[in-house]
Every structure is written in C-alpha cells, then in structure tokens.
Amino acid sequence: MLITLSVLLIISVFVLFWQASLLMATISGSPIVYASPKAIRDCLKLTGLSPGQTVIDLGCGNARSLVLATKEFRAKGVGVDRSYYGYWRSIINVWLGGHAKDITIVRGDFRQIERQLTTADVVYLYLLNETLAQIESWLFRHIGKKTTIVSLAFSFPNHQPMETCETTNLGKKTTIRLYRLKP
Numbered sequence: 001m002l003i004t005l006s007v008l009l010i011i012s013v014f015v016l017f018w019q020a021s022l023l024m025a026t027i028s029g030s031p032i033v034y035a036s037p038k039a040i041r042d043c044l045k046l047t048g049l050s051p052g053q054t055v056i057d058l059g060c061g062n063a064r065s066l067v068l069a070t071k072e073f074r075a076k077g078v079g080v081d082r083s084y085y086g087y088w089r090s091i092i093n094v095w096l097g098g099h100a101k102d103i104t105i106v107r108g109d110f111r112q113i114e115r116q117l118t119t120a121d122v123v124y125l126y127l128l129n130e131t132l133a134q135i136e137s138w139l140f141r142h143i144g145k146k147t148t149i150v151s152l153a154f155s156f157p158n159h160q161p162m163e164t165c166e167t168t169n170l171g172k173k174t175t176i177r178l179y180r181l182k183p
C-alpha cells in the first residue's frame with residue numbers, strides 16, 4: 001500500500017512538473033514544439049556542416065537537432081534551454097542515444113552560452129519571429145566571422161538571409177534561412 005502510494009505520488013509530481021513547464025513555456029511566448037527530423041536535416045545540410053564542427057541549438061527542446069547532427073554529420077553539439085522539462089528531456093535523449101561525450105546541454109537562458117557562440121560553426125534556431133527580434137543584435141554581436149546561423153521557419157527583422165531553401169516541417173511547407181556576418 002505504502003509503495004503504491006509512493007509511486008503514485010512520484011508520478012503525480014512528475015506530471016505536475018511536466019505540465020507546469022509546458023504551461024510556462026507557452027505563457028512566455030516560446031511554446032515547446034519540436035521540429036521534424038527532415039526539416040532539421042535540411043537545415044544542417046544547407047549549412048554544409050562537416051565532421052568535427054560544432055552546432056549550437058539555442059532553445060534545444062528535446063536535443064533532436066544535436067543528436068541528428070552528431071549521428072548523421074559526426075558533428076559536436078551544445079544546447080541550451082531554459083525549461084527544466086526541455087533540459088531533462090535533452091539530457092535523457094542524449095544519454096539514450098549514446099552521444100554524451102559529443103553533446104553538452106546547459107539549463108538556462110540563451111546568454112548562458114554566449115562565450116561559445118564565437119567558436120560555433122553553426123547556430124541552429126527554431127524560434128518565433130518575436131524571439132528572433134529580441135535576440136538579433138545580441139546574437140549577431142557574439143557569433144564568429146565564420147559562424148553560419150540557420151533559422152527554420154522564422155526570420156530576423158533586420159538581417160537579410162544570404163540563402164534560402166524550402167523544406168517540410170510538421171507536415172507543412174516552410175522556409176529555411178541562412179545568415180552570416182557581412183565580410
């Protein structure tokens with residue numbers, strides 16, 4: 001009886017924590033929606049990502065982009081997410097995929113990994129237009145000269161993409177945009 005009650009309590013706390021995390025993310029304007037593997041793959045292909053290079057996912061969600069980058073492109077990954085749910089889901093996915101030595105997951109705001117931006121080869125983004133507008137000047141100030149930013153579906157208000165292509169994400173046609181600093 002006591003064991004059953006304890007198990008039920010643990011499950012309830014987990015469900016409560018999970019729902020609260022999703023609610024917080026939705027209220028704060030960054031709903032947790034995960035991109036389709038095909039869309040992520042097309043984004044990374046467009047950047048020309050090669051083995052040994054580093055991808056940063058700002059708002060990594062479930063770390064699917066990083067696991068895919070490691071598995072299919074033999075790249076290394078760094079992900080950051082402020083949601084506890086996203087953070088733990090990423091940690092679990094990275095461990096289950098056996099990529100713990102190639103992928104680092106950080107819990108917190110994007111700015112937690114500011115210093116890594118300058119050496120990143122690729123910054124992958126699947127964030128709403130409002131969020132891109134908020135981080136645009138900060139992000140372009142901190143990336144390196146050779147960093148490529150790839151944004152799935154959404155765009156920065158003040159920078160023009162240097163290349164675009166079409167993909168399918170969550171069953172809908174959408175655009176991928178590539179950005180780099182002007183030489």
Ligand SMILES: C[S@@+](CC[C@H](N)C(=O)[O-])C[C@H]1O[C@@H](n2cnc3c(N)ncnc32)[C@H](O)[C@@H]1O
Binds near residue numbers: 036057131
């Ligand atoms: C649309 S999801 C994208 C998930 C994943 N990158 C993908 O492509 O499937 C956006 C994620 O960004 C996270 N996020 C939004 N604003 C953030 C911030 N300021 N700092 C850290 N994470 C943030 C949210 O918690 C959410 O998990």
